[in-house]
Amino acid sequence: NEFQYGQTAGWPGLRKVLAKRLVKKDKLNCISGEEDWEKVLISTGSQQAIYLALDILINPGDIVITPSPAYLGFVTTVVKVGGHVVTAPTDNEGLIPEYVEDTIIKAEKKFGRKVKILYVVEDSDNPKGTTLPVKRREQLFDIAERHDVIVICDAAYKEMQFEERKPSMKTLDKDNERVIYTSTSSKEAAPIRIGYTIMPDYLFTEAEKSKGYLDLCTPTLTQRVAEIYYDKHIDTELPKIVQKYKEQKDAAYNGLIETFPEGDFTNPSGGFFIWYQPKGEKAFTFDVRKFNQEVLMPNEVLVVPGAAFYPPSGHSYDPEARDIEPLKVITGGMRIGYSFVSKELIDVGVRKLGNLLKENL
Ligand SMILES: Cc1ncc(COP(=O)(O)O)c(C=O)c1O
Secondary structure, eight states: OTTSOOOTTOOHHHHHHHHHHHHHTTOOOSSOSGGGGGGEEEEESHHHHHHHHHHHHOOTTOEEEEEESOOHHHHHHHHHTTOEEEEEEEETTEEOHHHHHHHHHHHHHHHSSOEEEEEEOOSSOTTTOOOOOHHHHHHHHHHHHHTTOEEEEEOTTTTSBSSOOOOOGGGGOTTSSSEEEEEESTTTOTTTOEEEEEOOHHHHHHHHHHHHHHHSSOOHHHHHHHHHIIIIIHHHHHHHHHHHHHHHHHHHHHHHHHHOOSEEEOOOSBSSEEEEEESTTHHHHOOHHHHIIIIIGGGTOOOEEGGGGSOSSOEEEETTTTEEEEOOOOTTOEEEEOSSSOHHHHHHHHHHHHHHHHHHO
């Protein structure tokens, strides 16, 4: 079969290795181990899994709650498949359960339909770099259960942790009925770019069909490389990679606390990003897109403007009004990436950024 197409749901060898790893390392309890390999769906990157989940679940106008700000590859895909994004506020620990519950209640009242999906990146979110405390994971799962909302739990950054990993929300979903769990090789081994998903059984066949429409199957050669990587190499290679990113994060964070004007910023315990936003109204009035072009780029510094992490249309929950309002964008926020260049260059860049912010804010 070496010269044939592979199974749409993925190469069995890789699915077996991942099923075993998900139980051993991530302590998932909705599968029992290697023997449950058929419950693992392989995708071409986890972005494809996100697309599949939204494609099979979203009917036009269906409401999806996301953090504010949120991974742009998620919010834009919701709009592409006809969904309606309502953003919920976050702090430096991610989504705030009390506000998420009120967002569900107020959105259902305002739009006259049930909220369908809650999107959560529990470890080192993109763009803020926040990690949800265990208590919030439990509260969010409980809210999803009570309001009958499906959770898409995106574990893209779970391997890229500088501290001990917290148990995933998926471990609370013992019967595999509520949470779609997606992850990827991309954050520590991007050239492989294998996504893998555990989802409720009643969604699996539809997702598999949808994947078939997109690409018939993920290249078998890549999956076989991934099988060897997950079976033999990840646990020896990962600590070295994580250490390197941690040093880069420390360089970025130290430069930031020494040079930035007053504001809110995160101190990530993993992943690739720090988020900074000025205090008060400036979070919504300062235009980082303009600042990037007119000030930062001529000085050879670049950040990703906060406005990039919102859908082209949608609504937001306003915690002061305790109601759903037109989309509110943190244009004064910025994602500071520390994954790409050396810690020496990060140190120079972040200090330059801090001084330019002081002059321009
Ligand atoms: C939160 C999050 N989820 C999913 C993805 C998709 O990654 P991939 O398709 O490479 O697995 C990304 C990529 O940046 C991301 O930041």
